[in-house]
Amino acid sequence: YTRNVNRAFQxxxxxxxxxxxxxxxxxGAETHLPFGGTKQTGNGHREAAVAAxxxxxxxxxxxxxxxxxxQRAQIDNN
Structure with a gap:
C-alpha cells in the first residue's frame, strides 16, 4: 500500500x-487473464483467456x- 504513485510504478x-x-x-482468480506464472513458476502454459x-x-x-x-509495380515500361 502506498500513496506515492511514482513508487508504485517503480x-x-x-x-x-x-x-x-x-x-x-x-x-484470487483472474479468469480473463492468461495463467502460467513467470520463470519456473505456474503450470507452464498461457493458453487461457484472450492470450489463447x-x-x-x-x-x-x-x-x-x-x-x-x-498494377503499376508489375508493369515493365522498358
Missing part, C-alpha cells in the same frame, strides 16, 4: 510477476488482388 517495473495489485487485495489467440495463432498476411489487372 515497484511494478521491478517486480518480475504477471499481476500486480497496488492498494488493492487480490481476488496469440498462443495458438501463427500470423500470416495475405494480399489478394481480384481486379485481374496489372
Amino acid at each position: 515497484a511494478t517495473r521491478d517486480f518480475y510477476t504477471g499481476i500486480v495489485y497496488v492498494n488493492a487485495p487480490t481476488i 489467440i496469440d498462443f495458438f495463432t501463427e500470423w500470416k498476411t495475405v494480399y489478394i488482388d481480384y481486379s485481374d489487372k496489372l
Whole structure:
C-alpha cells in the first residue's frame, strides 16, 4: 500500500510477476487473464483467456488482388 504513485510504478517495473495489485487485495482468480506464472513458476502454459489467440495463432498476411489487372509495380515500361 502506498500513496506515492511514482513508487508504485517503480515497484511494478521491478517486480518480475504477471499481476500486480497496488492498494488493492487480490481476488484470487483472474479468469480473463492468461495463467502460467513467470520463470519456473505456474503450470507452464498461457493458453487461457484472450492470450489463447496469440498462443495458438501463427500470423500470416495475405494480399489478394481480384481486379485481374496489372498494377503499376508489375508493369515493365522498358
